[in-house]
Amino acid sequence: MEKYPGKKKMAVFISGRGSNLRSLVKYSKQKKSLFSILLVISNNPDAKGLKYASKSKIKNYGIKYKKNSNFENRSLKLLKKYNIDILCLAGFMRILSGNFIKKFYKPILNIHPSLLPKYKGLNTHERAIKNSDKFAGASVHKVTQKLDSGKIILQKKVKILKLDNQKSLEKKVLKIEHEIYPKAVDKFLSNL
Ligand code: GRF
Numbered sequence: 001m002e003k004y005p006g007k008k009k010m011a012v013f014i015s016g017r018g019s020n021l022r023s024l025v026k027y028s029k030q031k032k033s034l035f036s037i038l039l040v041i042s043n044n045p046d047a048k049g050l051k052y053a054s055k056s057k058i059k060n061y062g063i064k065y066k067k068n069s070n071f072e073n074r075s076l077k078l079l080k081k082y083n084i085d086i087l088c089l090a091g092f093m094r095i096l097s098g099n100f101i102k103k104f105y106k107p108i109l110n111i112h113p114s115l116l117p118k119y120k121g122l123n124t125h126e127r128a129i130k131n132s133d134k135f136a137g138a139s140v141h142k143v144t145q146k147l148d149s150g151k152i153i154l155q156k157k158v159k160i161l162k163l164d165n166q167k168s169l170e171k172k173v174l175k176i177e178h179e180i181y182p183k184a185v186d187k188f189l190s191n192l
Contacts, residue, residue, distance in 0.1 A: 039059050039084060046062070154184035
């Protein structure tokens, strides 16, 4: 019998700390959530988030690899084995190939620490401060072959204050990330 009948089976890809993974796991345990997390994969076997997954009794794999394609092929096998319906990238610092996206054939979501379409890629907070932006924020979007460019599912903004620096802004935005990622997943799933 299915452990969580009716819920979509989610996998999460991480590379490090895993604080977004933590917020997804917490939310998924609520009755109202539309997903349950069955699998965590990291391209970095030392990722802290893997320890959290173990503690939460979620199957997890840190994959050592030389070529990106080795990581992707091994992951695809695991996604199939666990019959995963949706993949969420949470602080996953690799770009997935078009081949992977095509082969997985299920939705992939990502959280990005900026108000997309502004500041795709890295160093988002540094760039927002440099440009004297009034607001920063986070976006959850669908993953397509074009980096940080898929359809936006949910965004939230936060004011950049004069006293803010990269570190303080990062902290504020991370808090927003934790808030919107699980909500965005449920919003996405309820519209399927
Ligand atoms: C987050 O800010 C995420 O948006 C970015 O990397 C950070 C990862 O944090 N891509 P965590 O591993 O979820 O704690």
